[in-house]
Amino acid sequence: MNNDDLLTRILTCVELGKVNRNTPFPPDMKGMDGADELTRLALERGIKPSEILNDALIKAMDKVGQKFADKKIFVPQMLISARAMNASMVHLKPYFQTGEVKRKGKLIIGTVAGDLHDIGKNLVAMIVEGAGWEVIDLGVDVSAQKYIHTIQEHRDAVVGLSALLTTTMHNMRTIVADIKNSFPAVTLMIGGAPVTEQFRAEIGADGYASDPQGAVAYLNSLIHEV
Amino acid sequence: MKYKSLTISEPEKLIFGDAPLPVKTKRGLIIGGGRVYAEVNFTLPPMEVSLKTLPEVRKHYTEITEGILERAIELNSRGLVLELETLLEMTRTPAIGVELVTVMNEICEKYYQKYNLPVEIRLTPNDLREFDRPPQSRTSSYLDSMLELFELGSKAGGNLLSIESTGGKEISDNALMMCDMKRFIFSQSVLGVRDMEFLWPRIVDIARKNRVIAGGDTACGFGNTAMILADRHYIPKIVAAVARVATVPRTLVAVEQGATGPDKDCAYEGIFIKAITGIPISMEGKTSACAHLSPLGNVAAAAADLWSNESVQNIRLLSGMAPVAYYEQLEYDVRLLNEAKRCGERESILLQKLLVNSDIGYDPQALVLAPGNVIRIAGQIIRGKNSIDATVSGCKEAIKIIREAIDSGQLLTDEKELVWMDILESDINSVPTGESEFVEMMLPELGDTFIPSEYGL
Numbered sequence: 044m045n046n047d048d049l050l051t052r053i054l055t056c057v058e059l060g061k062v063n064r065n066t067p068f069p070p071d072m073k074g075m076d077g078a079d080e081l082t083r084l085a086l087e088r089g090i091k092p093s094e095i096l097n098d099a100l101i102k103a104m105d106k107v108g109q110k111f112a113d114k115k116i117f118v119p120q121m122l123i124s125a126r127a128m129n130a131s132m133v134h135l136k137p138y139f140q141t142g143e144v145k146r147k148g149k150l151i152i153g154t155v156a157g158d159l160h161d162i163g164k165n166l167v168a169m170i171v172e173g174a175g176w177e178v179i180d181l182g183v184d185v186s187a188q189k190y191i192h193t194i195q196e197h198r199d200a201v202v203g204l205s206a207l208l209t210t211t212m213h214n215m216r217t218i219v220a221d222i223k224n225s226f227p228a229v230t231l232m233i234g235g236a237p238v239t240e241q242f243r244a245e246i247g248a249d250g251y252a253s254d255p256q257g258a259v260a261y262l263n264s265l266i267h268e269v
Numbered sequence: 270m271k272y273k274s275l276t277i278s279e280p281e282k283l284i285f286g287d288a289p290l291p292v293k294t295k296r297g298l299i300i301g302g303g304r305v306y307a308e309v310n311f312t313l314p315p316m317e318v319s320l321k322t323l324p325e326v327r328k329h330y331t332e333i334t335e336g337i338l339e340r341a342i343e344l345n346s347r348g349l350v351l352e353l354e355t356l357l358e359m360t361r362t363p364a365i366g367v368e369l370v371t372v373m374n375e376i377c378e379k380y381y382q383k384y385n386l387p388v389e390i391r392l393t394p395n396d397l398r399e400f401d402r403p404p405q406s407r408t409s410s411y412l413d414s415m416l417e418l419f420e421l422g423s424k425a426g427g428n429l430l431s432i433e434s435t436g437g438k439e440i441s442d443n444a445l446m447m448c449d450m451k452r453f454i455f456s457q458s459v460l461g462v463r464d465m466e467f468l469w470p471r472i473v474d475i476a477r478k479n480r481v482i483a484g485g486d487t488a489c490g491f492g493n494t495a496m497i498l499a500d501r502h503y504i505p506k507i508v509a510a511v512a513r514v515a516t517v518p519r520t521l522v523a524v525e526q527g528a529t530g531p532d533k534d535c536a537y538e539g540i541f542i543k544a545i546t547g548i549p550i551s552m553e554g555k556t557s558a559c560a561h562l563s564p565l566g567n568v569a570a571a572a573a574d575l576w577s578n579e580s581v582q583n584i585r586l587l588s589g590m591a592p593v594a595y596y597e598q599l600e601y602d603v604r605l606l607n608e609a610k611r612c613g614e615r616e617s618i619l620l621q622k623l624l625v626n627s628d629i630g631y632d633p634q635a636l637v638l639a640p641g642n643v644i645r646i647a648g649q650i651i652r653g654k655n656s657i658d659a660t661v662s663g664c665k666e667a668i669k670i671i672r673e674a675i676d677s678g679q680l681l682t683d684e685k686e687l688v689w690m691d692i693l694e695s696d697i698n699s700v701p702t703g704e705s706e707f708v709e710m711m712l713p714e715l716g717d718t719f720i721p722s723e724y725g726l
Contacts, residue, residue, distance in 0.1 A: 115685065118503045119448045157357050159399050162442055162498070184400055209582055210356050212315040237315075 046090050050099045053081045053131065057103035060123030062130045068123060079130040092138040093145075096175065100128050104173030111170075112256045118166065125169050146177045147266055151193050152203035153181035154235075156214045160207035163235060167203065170255040176262060187221035194226050201262060204248070206235040216246040223247060232261055270518070270659055271525040272651050276547030280640035281618050283540065283572045285606050289547030291574075292482055292530050295428050296377070296387035298348045300531045301549025301574040305606045307599035308350040308391065308534055308551050308577040309337055311592035314584050318358040323365055329583050330369050334376040336593040341386060344600045348387035350429065350551075350575055351377070352534065355418065360394045361411070363418040367425050374426025391484060392427025393533065394418040396435040403439050406464050406723040419472055423479040430476050431484040431533040436464020437519075438490050439719045445495050448508045448689065450515070450664070450696040455711045457491060457519045458660035459704060463724040465522035473527035485548070486523040487536030488516030493561070496537075496634060500562055505689045507671060507682075510633035511697075514646055514667040517541040518659040521650075524548055534577030537565060540638055541663075543572055544647040551575035556598045559591065564632035567624040571640055576603050629680070633671045636680055642670050658702045668694055 044052070055061075056078040059069050063079035076084075085095050107124045110116045138144045150171050154164050161183045172178045179197060181189055190202060202222065206215045215238070219231055232250035233243055234257075243251035250265075252258035276290075277283045288301025298306060311333050318326055334351060341349055351373060359366040370392055377388040397411035398404045406412075419430055437460030444452035465486060476483035492513040499509035517538045524530070530548030532539040534557075539550035550573065555566030557579035563569075570576060578595040588594045609620040621640070628635035636642060649666040653659025668690065674680035675687075701707050708726060 114502045117448065117505055117685075118446050118498070122447060162446060162494070165446070166503070182402065208356075209315045210313055210318060213317045 053099035082131040149200040153185035158211040283640040288549035308575040391429040461519035469526035485532035487533040549574035568628040
């Protein structure tokens with residue numbers, strides 16, 4: 044197996060959710076090496092961590108994201124792929140720390156104050172992470188102060204705000220204004236069932252995404268700016 | 270399990286407008302007594318809710334209530350229910366919620382006195398305990414606010430009390446996303462049941478003390494979350510159908526603890542509760558598309574005693590304000606149901622059959638709500654030795670029904686759904702019957718996502 048084959052196998056493991064040799068899923072890969080073992084092997088062979096990240100892991104998650112967007116797979120299948128990717132990332136972690144490999148950027152994400160709905164937000168976080176971004180998840184019921192405090196520590200981050208309730212859209216408006224007052228240059232992306240492009244323009248946020256793939260596309264469009 | 274037999278055991282008797290245990294309200298509605306009534310729910314447009322904005326909030330609720338009741342007179346309504354499902358601030362500051370009940374009740378009383386129109390308010394405080402992560406179901410100060418709103422709101426005119434309680438939600442959301450039915454069953458049959466056993470005696474006490482009606486609970490945060498996830502193709506419909514059934518023993522606890530109905534509108538599992546206990550139920554279907562989409566538009570009406578729109582914002586449409594427009598749609602829906610009842614048993618059963626058959630071939634979630642299937646599933650649930658066994662038995666029967674419908678060609682199913690049947694079955698079969706065994710099995714994998722002591726564990 045040459046290095047290209049090895050990267051392809053890592054890609055396949057992540058795409059199909061083969062975490063390691065011991066995991067039973069997918070059944071037709073039972074007993075075979077998974078993303079965990081193959082990533083270790085790739086590094087031992089001297090394949091650059093950035094190649095593993097970009098040519099195997101991110102490509103795999105792109106494919107998974109596309110299958111999900113095309114309604115060919117469900118969320119659990121995507122989550123299993125994310126687990127396989129995480130198994131690989133464990134081996135790449137030291138290289139992130141030294142700066143040898145870099146993520147595309149950083150996203151601070153949370154559901155706005157007064158709102159507890161986090162299923163959609165979690166899904167966005169997972170897919171964005173799979174697309175090569177670092178995600179800082181602030182959880183639910185996030186106040187402007189909490190966003191601002193986190194931005195102070197991560198000034199290069201894009202900030203994502205989610206709301207599911209029409210009544211918490213008001214809080215989104217206030218939080219966006221508060222953040223922009225403190226950090227006029229920060230990029231703010233919003234989303235959630237009642238949120239629209241028109242609302243984005245109205246409240247002065249920078250980007251709007253109606254689904255997780257849209258969030259990734261928007262973030263990727265910012266890369267040169269981050 | 271308190272109920273050992275079904276109160277309704279024939280599909281034709283599990284029908285709209287008639288419940289073996291009808292509920293009579295203060296202003297004279299007899300819910301489940303031979304007539305279906307509209308139940309209208311509404312919410313604010315995007316705006317801040319606080320003591321500061323209370324005048325504006327009050328204005329909205331006044332306008333909504335006046336608008337709906339004025340239209341009710343125009344349409345010769347025989348009565349209706351208005352639901353006030355509170356928002357965060359209305360519960361956290363009970364004075365706001367109480368103020369709105371008071372305002373609405375004054376208008377209801379005015380129309381009752383002037384036109385003899387019986388209107389009742391269902392007061393549904395939202396469950397705030399979720400705001401703590403993980404929730405402190407028994408010790409959170411949020412609980413005090415909720416109970417205070419129940420107490421003061423029932424004195425102010427909230428004559429039907431309900432809640433969408435959320436015990437177990439810290440586990441169920443991820444369980445659904447992962448289609449992990451074992452975890453989901455744990456969230457319902459252990460955490461959900463325990464939380465309901467804690468919460469509902471308190472609500473029933475308040476209702477008895479203030480001489481109002483303890484309506485019932487809804488697994489909206491569980492069953493409807495699954496339905497919406499399936500609608501967005503995030504999880505298989507089959508998983509959502511089985512998840513719906515898994516909520517039944519949990520919602521049943523409210524009645525076991527003294528709730529008398531009408532069960533709450535967004536509880537699509539209400540039809541099972543009606544079959545088991547005989548209490549009247551509120552249901553929502555096609556006319557709730559203003560709040561969420563569903564595959565249950567017609568079938569949901571098959572056994573409804575109240576017919577609801579779930580929720581609509583107070584915004585202007587071409588015809589008028591949205592709550593008034595949606596009330597009118599509900600009123601025409603219930604006119605049709607009531608006309609069938611007026612015509613006789615044969616016509617009612619025919620309409621019930623049309624409502625059911627027009628939906629059940631397209632989605633397993635509709636299939637499991639067909640009265641015949643409800644009776645099969647509920648029959649298995651009541652045989653359960655405990656809530657876990659009841660939940661597992663109901664889920665197994667639901668899978669059996671879905672398989673039969675797929676095999677016979679009655680149910681259209683996407684190929685990618687089918688693999689989940691075996692996964693679900695294997696998951697469900699791995700659930701032990703004993704609670705302590707189940708808890709012991711789940712604790713290591715659930716870590717600190719929930720606080721066992723908050724569930725009395």
